[in-house]
Amino acid sequence: MTVLEVRNLQKSFGSIKAVQDISFSVHAGEVFTIIGPNGAGKTTTLEMIEGLVSPDNGVIHFGELDWNKHAVSIKKKIGVQPQSSAMFDLLTPEENLNLFASFYDHARPTEEILEIVNLTEHRKNHVKKLSGGQRQRLAIGLALISDPEIIFLDEPTTGLDPQARRNIWDIILHLKELGKTTILTTHYMEEAEKLSDRVCIVDQGNVITLDSPSALIEKLTDEREIRLSFLDGEKAAEDADGFSKELASVSKTEREGAALKIWASKPEETLLDLFKFTKDKSYGVEQVSIREMSLEDVFIAFTGKEWRD
Amino acid sequence: MNTLHQFKMMFLAQLKLTLREKQAWFWGIFFPVILMVIFMVIFSGNSDEEFKTEVAIVEPSPNPASEMMLSQISELPVIEVKSGKPVTRKKAEEWVKDQEVDAAIILPESAEASSVLLVVNKENEQGAAAQAVSGILDKFVQQANLLAAGASPKYDLQYESITSGTNELDYTDFLLTGMIALSIAQGGMFGMVDLVEMRRKGLIKRLRMTPANMGIFGLSDMVMRLLFSIVQIILLSLIGVLVFGANLYINTFTLIIVFLIGALSFNALGYFFSSFSKTTEAYMGVANICSFLMMFLSGVFFPIETMPEWIQPISAVLPLTYFADGLRESMVYETGIATASLWAGIAVMVIWGAVTFLLGSVLYKRKTIAADR
Numbered sequence: 001m002t003v004l005e006v007r008n009l010q011k012s013f014g015s016i017k018a019v020q021d022i023s024f025s026v027h028a029g030e031v032f033t034i035i036g037p038n039g040a041g042k043t044t045t046l047e048m049i050e051g052l053v054s055p056d057n058g059v060i061h062f063g064e065l066d067w068n069k070h071a072v073s074i075k076k077k078i079g080v081q082p083q084s085s086a087m088f089d090l091l092t093p094e095e096n097l098n099l100f101a102s103f104y105d106h107a108r109p110t111e112e113i114l115e116i117v118n119l120t121e122h123r124k125n126h127v128k129k130l131s132g133g134q135r136q137r138l139a140i141g142l143a144l145i146s147d148p149e150i151i152f153l154d155e156p157t158t159g160l161d162p163q164a165r166r167n168i169w170d171i172i173l174h175l176k177e178l179g180k181t182t183i184l185t186t187h188y189m190e191e192a193e194k195l196s197d198r199v200c201i202v203d204q205g206n207v208i209t210l211d212s213p214s215a216l217i218e219k220l221t222d223e224r225e226i227r228l229s230f231l232d233g234e235k236a237a238e239d240a241d242g243f244s245k246e247l248a249s250v251s252k253t254e255r256e257g258a259a260l261k262i263w264a265s266k267p268e269e270t271l272l273d274l275f276k277f278t279k280d281k282s283y284g285v286e287q288v289s290i291r292e293m294s295l296e297d298v299f300i301a302f303t304g305k306e307w308r309d
Numbered sequence: 310m311n312t313l314h315q316f317k318m319m320f321l322a323q324l325k326l327t328l329r330e331k332q333a334w335f336w337g338i339f340f341p342v343i344l345m346v347i348f349m350v351i352f353s354g355n356s357d358e359e360f361k362t363e364v365a366i367v368e369p370s371p372n373p374a375s376e377m378m379l380s381q382i383s384e385l386p387v388i389e390v391k392s393g394k395p396v397t398r399k400k401a402e403e404w405v406k407d408q409e410v411d412a413a414i415i416l417p418e419s420a421e422a423s424s425v426l427l428v429v430n431k432e433n434e435q436g437a438a439a440q441a442v443s444g445i446l447d448k449f450v451q452q453a454n455l456l457a458a459g460a461s462p463k464y465d466l467q468y469e470s471i472t473s474g475t476n477e478l479d480y481t482d483f484l485l486t487g488m489i490a491l492s493i494a495q496g497g498m499f500g501m502v503d504l505v506e507m508r509r510k511g512l513i514k515r516l517r518m519t520p521a522n523m524g525i526f527g528l529s530d531m532v533m534r535l536l537f538s539i540v541q542i543i544l545l546s547l548i549g550v551l552v553f554g555a556n557l558y559i560n561t562f563t564l565i566i567v568f569l570i571g572a573l574s575f576n577a578l579g580y581f582f583s584s585f586s587k588t589t590e591a592y593m594g595v596a597n598i599c600s601f602l603m604m605f606l607s608g609v610f611f612p613i614e615t616m617p618e619w620i621q622p623i624s625a626v627l628p629l630t631y632f633a634d635g636l637r638e639s640m641v642y643e644t645g646i647a648t649a650s651l652w653a654g655i656a657v658m659v660i661w662g663a664v665t666f667l668l669g670s671v672l673y674k675r676k677t678i679a680a681d682r
């Protein structure tokens with residue numbers, strides 16, 4: 001079931017085309033991730049969907065509801081954590097949550113939210129005195145207070161330490177278990193791969209591609225990159241380079257000193273052959289790896305650009 | 310029910326924010342109190358320092374007693390007799406009215422008459438000069454009594470004041486009501502900086518993502534501000550009355566009307582500033598200029614009549630002039646609500662409030678994006 005559909009969204013700020021043409025639909029219960037470099041138009045897209053920015057063009061439907069006729073109903077259905085977390089700095093997390101809870105008819109209990117975002121300990125400190133990560137968690141808490149069906153998280157983990165980031169991943173996965181729909185943006189490919197049912201890659205205001213992480217990677221070539229480095233130095237690497245070039249499944253090699261990179265469509269077979277060769281020659285090999293393709297490669301393949309965090 | 314709950318929660322939040330904001334306390338409470346105390350101490354004249362004062366002397370019909378007094382007064386080092394000789398009573402009173410002299414001394418009409426009359430301008434009755442002349446004259450009269458033959462004191466000092474206009478209040482009352490007007494006005498003009506700050510931080514945007522009723526939010530904010538102003542009135546009045554002996558005769562109904570209209574108008578002015586200020590600094594700049602101008606042009610510290618003629622038309626259009634006047638009417642003269650001049654002042658404030666509020670709303674609308682649907 002589709003809970004949100006956006007079609008041909010467009011938005012310009014003066015001469016800047018922030019969003020050129022973005023369409024997608026989000027299914028109930030999924031984690032839908034929008035990923036893209038800085039300035040790609042992620043926040044602008046979300047803000048149009050959240051009713052904060054009016055699109056120059058395009059349609060936004062929450063099932064039967066749209067902003068022109070059902071603004072209040074939509075606001076009750078969604079929970080938003082904006083990229084720049086705004087809250088009352090002179091109130092405590094508890095007071096912020098209580099205040100936001102009063103805007104809704106069926107809010108979740110504040111203690112529950114504090115527990116979820118792990119702020120119970122800090123519930124009586126002024127927000128002003130919280131760390132960046134704690135603020136971020138409170139912002140997520142504020143998005144959850146209304147027990148929304150659809151949750152928008154704009155870069156929920158940017159600037160968090162690994163522990164806190166994993167903490168937020170747990171929250172998102174927990175929401176998924178509860179059957180909530182989450183739409184999030186991120187710069188971290190790893191995060192997108194781990195959490196999302198589907199990923200929408202955007203660049204310069206356009207959707208580059210959209211699918212489940214595994215499908216996206218499979219769409220790429222089945223070639224893998226093998227890396228080896230030789231204990232016996234450059235000579236051994238040169239020999240092995242020559243040998244592997246003869247193999248059928250190898251398309252390309254690259255050597256740098258004692259390190260060798262081989263691109264092969266059947267990496268396991270290639271490795272087997274290579275090890276036979278090194279054993280015969282009794283070359284010592286250290287650091288062997290097959291690099292898995294990631295969303296980063298997907299991005300590079302589609303845009304021809306380096307992925308930069 | 311939900312609306313009521315929302316109002317309650319929003320009001321509580323506003324209350325906590327105000328209580329926790331040190332700036333609010335400093336500028337809203339501490340600063341006006343200090344300013345008022347400084348002005349009252351300086352200008353209510355309890356200082357003993359050397360000074361010279363100019364007086365007019367009236368000798369209705371020269372007689373031995375008056376001749377003797379005249380020569381002695383002329384010799385007092387601190388009193389300078391204007392034009393060096395007695396003048397007519399009419400002339401002297403004119404000088405007092407125009408504040409060309411600090412006081413007029415009217416000598417006894419005959420050797421039998423027993424009183425010396427001191428005429429001062431009501432507006433600086435409590436001023437340093439008037440106090441000093443009266444004090445000096447008091448001593449002088451005592452001496453004269455001793456000199457005069459006879460058992461019982463012969464001369465006593467009678468005190469009379471002349472007023473140059475409708476003003477019939479002493480400086481303490483004047484300054485107290487002026488300070489109350491000023492602090493409420495500043496509360497409105499500076500207070501709306503919160504709005505700029507909330508907008509800059511994205512809090513307004515954040516609230517708009519929720520179904521929160523922004524009207525209720527505005528209302529709770531307004532109620533909080535009015536309460537804060539009431540605290541200002543009470544605190545300043547208490548200090549004025551208890552420490553500096555101000556006399557207040559309050560017409561509660563008039564006071565409530567003037568207070569509400571004034572406070573709302575100045576908040577509207579602040580709202581207007583906030584609608585075109587992108588940063589707190591920009592807002593504070595505008596608010597500072599306006600508050601500074603009004604502070605000195607609206608008769609807060611000194612009566613407008615004492616200012617140069619060419620400035621007075623400016624005062625006549627400033628809302629603070631009428632707010633201060635209205636507060637004086639309602640807190641010092643006990644003026645009833647059915648007074649034409651009072652309503653003229655209220656009208657000026659209403660116009661300022663309505664125009665700035667509308668302008669502010671238009672500017673806000675123009676900039677606001679889809680948010681308000």
Ligand SMILES: Nc1ncnc2c1ncn2[C@@H]1O[C@H](COP(=O)(O)OP(=O)(O)OP(=O)(O)O)[C@@H](O)[C@H]1O
Binds near residue numbers: 016042
């Ligand atoms: N209010 C605005 N006025 C002018 N330009 C804007 C505005 N908001 C966004 N832009 C521009 O639109 C483009 C897209 O911005 P957006 O914030 O949507 O990017 P983003 O994908 O969220 O980036 P990031 O990863 O840095 O958060 C940028 O070039 C930005 O400069």
Ligand SMILES: [Mg+2]
Binds near residue numbers: 042044154
């Ligand atoms: Mg963004």
